[in-house]
Amino acid sequence: xxxSRNIPPTVRVAAVxxxxxxxxxxxxxxxxxxxxxxxxxxxxxxxxxxxxHPGPVPTTSGFDVHVPYGLDRVVAADVVAIPAWPDEDxxxxxxxxxxxxxxxxxxATLLAICTGxxxxxxxxxxxxxxxxxxxxxxxxxxxxxxxVVIAEDVLYVDEGDIITSAGAAAGIDASLHLVRRLHGTxxxxxxxxxxxxxxxxxxxxxxxxxxxxxxxxxGLAEVLDWALLHLDQPLTVDRLAARAxxxxxxxxxxxxxxxxxxxxxxxxxxxxQRAELLLESSDLTVDAVAARxxxxxxxxxxxxxxxxxxxxxxxxxxxxG
Numbered sequence: 001x002x003x004s005r006n007i008p009p010t011v012r013v014a015a016v017x018x019x020x021x022x023x024x025x026x027x028x029x030x031x032x033x034x035x036x037x038x039x040x041x042x043x044x045x046x047x048x049x050x051x052x053h054p055g056p057v058p059t060t061s062g063f064d065v066h067v068p069y070g071l072d073r074v075v076a077a078d079v080v081a082i083p084a085w086p087d088e089d090x091x092x093x094x095x096x097x098x099x100x101x102x103x104x105x106x107x108a109t110l111l112a113i114c115t116g117x118x119x120x121x122x123x124x125x126x127x128x129x130x131x132x133x134x135x136x137x138x139x140x141x142x143x144x145x146x147x148v149v150i151a152e153d154v155l156y157v158d159e160g161d162i163i164t165s166a167g168a169a170a171g172i173d174a175s176l177h178l179v180r181r182l183h184g185t186x187x188x189x190x191x192x193x194x195x196x197x198x199x200x201x202x203x204x205x206x207x208x209x210x211x212x213x214x215x216x217x218x219g220l221a222e223v224l225d226w227a228l229l230h231l232d233q234p235l236t237v238d239r240l241a242a243r244a245x246x247x248x249x250x251x252x253x254x255x256x257x258x259x260x261x262x263x264x265x266x267x268x269x270x271x272x273q274r275a276e277l278l279l280e281s282s283d284l285t286v287d288a289v290a291a292r293x294x295x296x297x298x299x300x301x302x303x304x305x306x307x308x309x310x311x312x313x314x315x316x317x318x319x320x321g
Contacts (some may be wrong), residue, residue, distance in 0.1 A: 011182060012046045014077035014103075017067060018096070018119070022084035023059040025113045025171050029081050031195060032175040042190055043183055048073045052096050060086050071099040079178070080108045082116030083171070088140060092122040100125060104161065111178055112164045113171030121145040125162065132157045134167030172197055184320030185276040200273060219244045220258060227267065231274055231294040237263050267294075272308055275301060279317040286313050 013033040015026060026049070034047040051057060051067040058064050074080055080103045092100075100123040104110060112120050117133040118141060120126050127147045132138075132154050142150055151157050156165040156174035158181075165174035176199060180188035185199075192199035223243045227235055240263060241251030255263050275293040278284055284292070290301035298313075305313050 008078060010044060010046050011079060012048070012073075012077045013079045013081060014048050014050045014069070014074045015081045015083055016074055016096075016100070016119070017049065017051045017057055017065075017083065018085060018087060018092075019057070019090075020086045021057050021059045021065050021067075022086055022114070023061040023063070023065070024168060025083035025116070026059075026065065028113065028169075028171045028175060029083050032172070032179065032191065033079075033081070037191070037194070040190070040194075042187060043179075048077075050074050052093060052099075071095060074099045075102045075106065077103055077108050079111060080104075081111040081175075082113065082119045084114040084168075085112075085116050085119045088115045088118035088137060088144075092119060097123040108161075109178065110162045111174060112162075113174065114165065114167045117141060117148075117164045118144070120162065120164070121148050126164075129159055129162065130157050131159070131162070131164040132166050133164065136167070173200070176200070184280050185273055186280050186320075189273075189277070200269060220255070224266075228270060231267075231271055232292050233294065235267055235294070268304060268308070271295060272304060275305070275313065276316060276320075279313055280320045289313065 013029070015029045015033075017026065030047070033045040036044050038044040048069045049065070049067050050069040050071065050073045052071055054067050054070050056064040057067050080100065096119075100110070100120065104125055110120060110125065112131075112133075114134050115137050117126065117131050118137075121131070121141065121144070126145065128149065130149045130151050132151045133141050135152065138150050138152055141148060154166065155170040156163060156177060158177065163174050163178060165171045172195070176188050176192055176197075179191055189199045223240055226243060227240060237252055238248040241248045244251055246254070252263060255261075255266070259266060271293045275289050275295070278289045278292060282289075286298045286301065290296060290298045293301065295301040295304065301313055305311060305316070309316065311319075
């Protein structure tokens with residue numbers, strides 16, 4: 001569950017492929033969990049690519065990958081990650097389904113990228129639970145597994161022991177979210193910087209559904225950079241809009257069309273991340289953290305921590321400080 005610190009010194013991550021592998025999504029997992037960044041003070045993972053039949057496995061991109069490990073590594077893993085599931089119409093083999101269930105029974109966190117949700121659903125692990133997948137595959141997932149509660153307008157769903165993500169690049173968001181859960185905001189931010197990706201994206205996948213994104217209003221990036229430097233100040237939509245030389249209504253409309261979220265929600269998330277970082281890296285009081293992150297009071301910070309993180313500032317500091 002979020003905030004848990006029952007984490008082994010080296011987290012064992014098993015990436016599971018079936019008869020075919022999704023190359024890009026497998027690459028995401030290899031980039032987040034397969035690189036040794038310990039020389040930079042970041043966690044190192046015991047990363048293994050696993051399958052029912054070790055050996056060469058074709059990818060959806062026209063080349064083969066070598067799968068060195070079998071299902072025994074899946075059962076023993078701390079994190080089991082499924083990098084999409086190209087054969088979503090096919091039933092899981094009994095051996096693979098049981099390996100996923102056994103890993104779950106053993107306490108592993110399960111992470112599915114894109115259509116990887118089909119594998120978890122096929123093993124019966126999503127019955128009655130919220131999950132997501134690529135927007136193009138939601139109808140098929142609902143048809144094949146009507147017992148799954150599908151969340152469509154999200155980048156990922158965190159159910160504690162199971163995390164599912166929307167299509168392809170949303171797997172980066174979900175993977176960094178898991179790193180944040182395991183090791184804290186500062187570590188997730190550091191990994192994101194090395195990957196040259198945002199540590200956290202707001203919005204959902206509805207902004208990508210069969211329509212192009214509208215052009216980004218001139219100066220929006222500069223306005224957001226300025227806001228990040230002034231989170232401790234009162235920041236209203238009108239104040240941000242003035243910096244973009246736009247009316248408040250136009251700014252809010254363009255902001256949502258471009259980012260998939262509202263200025264208020266974006267600011268709240270940035271302030272929560274700032275508070276997390278201060279709690280992890282300083283001995284400031286909760287009142288001081290609340291002031292520097294722009295919440296004004298410790299009570300307001302606690303309220304938003306409980307609503308968005310399901311924990312308290314003090315518990316977060318104890319877990320990740």
